[in-house]
Amino acid sequence: DRHIAMLRLAKIRAESGEGWGFIKNLSSTGMMLEVHPSFELGENISAELTEDQILSGVVRWRENALVGIEFSKPIDVSKILAKPHETVSGRIARLPRIEVSHPINLYQGSELIHGDICDISPAGICVQTDSTFALGKNLRLSVPELLNINGVVRWQSGNRVGIAFSQRLPLDDLMVWLSTFYRAAKIDAVELAELNQEDNMSRARDLAAESLPFHVIGHDDLGKEILIDKMDTATQALIQFKATSKFFYRVSIRNADNVELSIGTIVLRAFDEERLAAKP
Incomplete structure (x- = not known):
């Protein structure tokens, strides 16, 4: 079966969560994907090219970032290669966004506003917040792992705000962030279930501050x-x-006692640092 070489961005859905990947080649019976090495994949995954183009299959092999997928049933390759078409609502089908629940800080001038990410793509983001913004308003968005991003308010409906990035996010950075985000969420799930008291939550935030400095370790x-x-x-x-x-192949963060700290714990500490720095 002839494989067609290509480079097509797709939303990858696996048991561990969602992330971005590239389709490197495609045939009627399978495809080869490139995803970040730390993004975990289960046996069954799906790849969404647009909102109504979804390829589902089984993982047959993986070598670092490259993954081989066998489709559940043969596909029509010509339809996949065709230009995006109009949906039932009459608009052009767009690349799906990745749904994420994650805190974010918004800066309107010098005013700090807290919110939560609803979904994200390389071109924009949807944020849930109690604040109201004027359309066309310039904002600075701060997520510790993604650094600072500039954007423009495009729409607001209730407490949900749509923000277009001034520059597209580098896909490598977004793939790294999503893969570490889901890994951190998986690691911290048991810990967060136990830390339901305020004093315990404060202790969890302080874990990253113990035994400084932080050691950033690369693993091949x-x-x-x-x-x-x-x-x-x-x-x-x-x-x-x-x-x-x-x-x-992997990067970890450890304290001075050589204890590896989860990314979730580091993120909480980074947000605390930013909030303390913003106080007069």
């Missing part, structure tokens, strides 16, 4: 560890984590 595919840098704050550690993740 043979298990060798390389000390990338030592950082005094969680925010600095996340910046270094993001900048180096694409160069290693």
Whole structure:
């Protein structure tokens, strides 16, 4: 069966969550994907090219970032290669967004506004917040792992706000962030279920601050560890984590006692650092 080489962005849905990937080649019976090495894949996955184009199949092999998928049933390749068409509502089908529940800080001038991410794509984001914004308003968005992003308010419906990024997010950065986000959520699920009291939540936020500095460690595919840098704050550690993740099979953050800290714990600490810095 002839495989057609291509580079097509798709939303990948797996048991661990959702993420972005590239379709590298395609045939009527299968495809090869490129996803971030730390993005976990179950046996069954789906790849959404647009809102109404979904390819489902079974993982047959994986080598680092490359994954081989066998389709559940043969597909019509010509339809997949065709230009996006109009949906039932009459608009052009767009690339699906990744649904994420994650805190975010918005800056309207010097005013700090807290919100939660609803969904995200390389071109824009939907945020839930109690604040009201004027259409066309320029905002600065701060997510510790993604650094600072500038955007423009395009729409608001109730407490949901649609923001278009001034520049598209680098897909590598977005793939790294999503893969670490889902891994952190999986690691922290049991811990967060137990930390339901306010004093315990405060203790969880303080875990990352113990035994400074933070050690950012790179791991290759043979298990060798390389000390990338030592950082005094969680925010600095996340910046270094993001900048180096694409160069290693895996990157971890440890404290001075050589205990690996989950990304979820580091993120909470980074948000606390940012809020303290914003106080007069």
